Amino acid sequence: MAVRYELIKTDKHTGARRGRLHTPHGTIETPVFMPVGTLATVKTMSPEELKDTGAQIILSNTYHLWLRPGHDIVQEAGGLHKFMNWDRPILTDSGGFQVFSLSDLRKITEEGVTFRNHLSGEKLFLSPEKAIEIENALGADIIMAFDECPPFPADRQYLKESLERTTRWAKRCKAAHAREHDQALFGIIQGGMDKELRRQSAEELLELDFPGYAVGGLSVGEPKDIMNEVLDFTVPLMPTNKPRYLMGVGSPDDLFEGVIRGIDMFDCVLPTRIARNGTCMTSVGKVVVRNATYARDFGPLDPNCDCYTCKNYSRAYIRHLIKCDETFGIRLTSIHNVHFLIKMMGDIREAIEEDRLLELKKSFYESYGYTL
Ligand SMILES: [Zn+2]
Numbered sequence: 023m024a025v026r027y028e029l030i031k032t033d034k035h036t037g038a039r040r041g042r043l044h045t046p047h048g049t050i051e052t053p054v055f056m057p058v059g060t061l062a063t064v065k066t067m068s069p070e071e072l073k074d075t076g077a078q079i080i081l082s083n084t085y086h087l088w089l090r091p092g093h094d095i096v097q098e099a100g101g102l103h104k105f106m107n108w109d110r111p112i113l114t115d116s117g118g119f120q121v122f123s124l125s126d127l128r129k130i131t132e133e134g135v136t137f138r139n140h141l142s143g144e145k146l147f148l149s150p151e152k153a154i155e156i157e158n159a160l161g162a163d164i165i166m167a168f169d170e171c172p173p174f175p176a177d178r179q180y181l182k183e184s185l186e187r188t189t190r191w192a193k194r195c196k197a198a199h200a201r202e203h204d205q206a207l208f209g210i211i212q213g214g215m216d217k218e219l220r221r222q223s224a225e226e227l228l229e230l231d232f233p234g235y236a237v238g239g240l241s242v243g244e245p246k247d248i249m250n251e252v253l254d255f256t257v258p259l260m261p262t263n264k265p266r267y268l269m270g271v272g273s274p275d276d277l278f279e280g281v282i283r284g285i286d287m288f289d290c291v292l293p294t295r296i297a298r299n300g301t302c303m304t305s306v307g308k309v310v311v312r313n314a315t316y317a318r319d320f321g322p323l324d325p326n327c328d329c330y331t332c333k334n335y336s337r338a339y340i341r342h343l344i345k346c347d348e349t350f351g352i353r354l355t356s357i358h359n360v361h362f363l364i365k366m367m368g369d370i371r372e373a374i375e376e377d378r379l380l381e382l383k384k385s386f387y388e389s390y391g392y393t394l
Contacts, residue, residue: 025206027265033374037284040374045111045163050078053281055367056289062106066353069108075361081289085117093159101161112162116153118169150194167195169210174242181214189226210238224259236267253283293359300344307391316341329361
């Protein structure tokens with residue numbers, strides 16, 4: 023078994039779970055936030071810096087690595103861990119989401135998806151078998167089934183056909199998977215915002231007995247309360263003895279809401295993406311460090327943070343770097359933002375252990391400036 027989930031404790035007042043995910047590259051304490059390293063790098067950060075933030079696992083994108091440098095080159099290098107010098111766990115997505123979000127010219131058939139390379143315009147074809155071939159070559163600890171992620175909103179008939187195709191594709195992914203001994207293949211539950219379709223998708227995929235399950239098709243433009251409602255009826259359909267992963271979600275409130283509903287794993291480009299335009303998440307709320315307010319602010323980015331950035335640099339200095347497009351500036355904000363979410367998840371894990379997650383949520387929301 024490539025991955026084993028161990029449930030340690032369930033919060034007394036919510037559905038939150040404290041667990042451990044054992045993988046070939048180490049054990050992950052859950053719930054966990056996974057920073058995104060699309061092109062085999064979490065933008066601007068070295069693996070050493072990532073480790074200093076406490077990152078336990080990162081996500082990398084199959085679609086991007088397939089196009090550049092090519093999965094064959096990564097395989098020749100000894101796999102993704104070696105290629106990028108990251109010896110902790112890695113998860114790769116299947117490329118499905120990118121095919122649907124980055125490419126405007128696409129044709130979906132039972133066989134797979136024909137689309138144009140978003141860089142060169144060249145015609146490409148991705149199928150369940152091809153996605154798994156690439157993921158097997160990359161060698162991540164956790165790999166995702168090739169699915170279709172329908173847009174929001176989508177009509178019910180389309181959602182139904184799409185989720186049924188996703189089930190058939192999931193079967194083909196499983197059949198094509200050549201490294202079951204050291205890579206865990208997760209299934210992705212689809213069905214849009216429809217309760218019955220989510221149930222159908224979950225039931226069909228559970229029959230295939232994947233070692234873990236993701237909720238896909240959320241955070242695609244729907245309002246937050248709808249996303250939470252979908253989690254309310256979807257998470258209880260997922261097995262309790264397997265990890266549950268909510269794809270593409272990573273704002274602090276979404277992480278709290280997801281954990282409360284029983285999600286164990288999250289990934290999002292948010293902390294690094296907003297860092298690059300000088301926006302930081304801090305214990306006192308969002309700080310847009312490029313604002314003129316901070317020109318003479320010689321205090322740390324976050325007064326309650328002990329990351330490398332906050333220990334050594336001021337808001338005024340970081341603002342200056344970002345204003346001048348100095349790469350060191352976005353490296354400093356990236357380090358802080360990743361550290362912030364990872365520290366927050368550590369606090370969440372501790373709170374679950376002590377049955378005080380709702381109290382933590384309340385105090386976090388108050389200081390961050392969210393309304394409860
Ligand atoms: Zn910091």
